[in-house]
Amino acid sequence: MISKLDLYKVFCKVGKSESFSKAAKELYMTQPAVSQAIMQLERELDIRLFNRTPKGVSLTNEGTLLFEYANSALNLIHVGEEKILEFKNLTTGELNIGVGDTISRYFLLPYLEAFHNKYPNIKFKIVNGTTLELCSILKSGRVDIAICNFPIDDSTLELIPCNEVHDIFVCGEKYKELLSTSTNLEELVNHPLILLEPKSVSRNYVENYLLSKGIQVSPEFELGSHDLLLEFAKINLGVACVTKEFSLEYLDKGILFEIQLEEEIPKRNIGVCFLKSVSLSPAATKFVEIIENKQRK
Incomplete structure (x- = not known):
């Protein structure tokens, strides 16, 4: 049985x-199949759509009215199919990424650049937050992917580890x-400790490690930004726990100094x-493929 949509395609073509x-x-x-399709549509609508003449066919008044709507609908479907094809070929669309400020600056930017150079018509929407906030945003559907601090213990998420990072303690001249x-x-x-706020995955990771050694911490400062950790340490407000890979500018210039631990x-x-x-x-x-390919190199 020919579908209703196909019947209208035949109708518009005729x-x-x-x-x-x-x-x-x-x-x-x-030609008999076309004639049969038109007859089927006329039966279903209980109306004559074409005047048959020796020279061909012409639309009846009712057929003309239907043609205007059916042809417009088929054109819209065609446009929709073209948009889907553009979407699949990445000539249009949007990519929503959840990421923290620090990871965005020190990890994400080269991948954004590589993706944009390859697919310049894709728009980006970047949503900032902590790792826990981003996991919640991800589940709400507001972002497609999130780039976060690991470890994350959530069975609903697919996790792809990328760069290894090291948590270290740094200090200023004092x-x-x-x-x-x-x-x-x-x-x-x-010593006075400068740590990220407790809801941070990075803070929890370090604190849990210290607890596993029987060491409890009571920080002097709890901050919401990795950059602030560096700045607070820079003005000698205490010893800061930072991510080494995100602190190289301060370490290489001798603004801050890494404290060598007996046990890293x-x-x-x-x-x-x-x-998932x-x-x-x-x-x-x-985008994920670009990240994975660069990680393999």
Whole structure:
């Protein structure tokens, strides 16, 4: 049984060509099949759509009215199909990414540049937040992917670890006596500590590691920004726990100094996460592929 949509496609083609035979040729159908389709549509609508003449066919008044609507509808469907094709080919669309400010600056930017150079017509929407906030935003559907601090314990998310990062303690000139020898953690926490706020995954990771060693911390300052950690340490307000890879500018210029620990904090990762239950959009899929390909090099 021919579908209703196909019936209207045949109807519009006959209406335009005013000929069953011409319509059949354009549709790659037999003329009897075209005639049968028109008769079926007329039966279903209980109305005559064409006047049959020896020279061909012409639309009846009712057929003319229907043709205006049906032809417009088919044109809209065609436009929609073209838009879907553009979407699949990444010639249009939007990519929504959740990311924290620090990871955006020190990790994300090169991948955004590479993706934009390859697919310049895709628009970006960047949503900022902490890792826990971004996981919630991801589940709400506001972003396609999130780039976060790991570890994340959430069975609903697909996790792709990327860069390894190291949590270290740094200090300014005032605390340079800590640099003379390796420092144990018990001694270190007796100094004023500058840490990220408790809801931060990075803070929780370091704090849980210290607790596993029987060490509790009571920081002097709890901040919401990695850059603030560096600035507070720079003016000698205490010893800051920072991500080494995001602090190289301060360390390389001698603005801050890494405190050598007797036992280093184990490495962790930053990476990409997305919902297991939802297929990634073409743009998000390509973006993740770019990250993974660069990681392999």
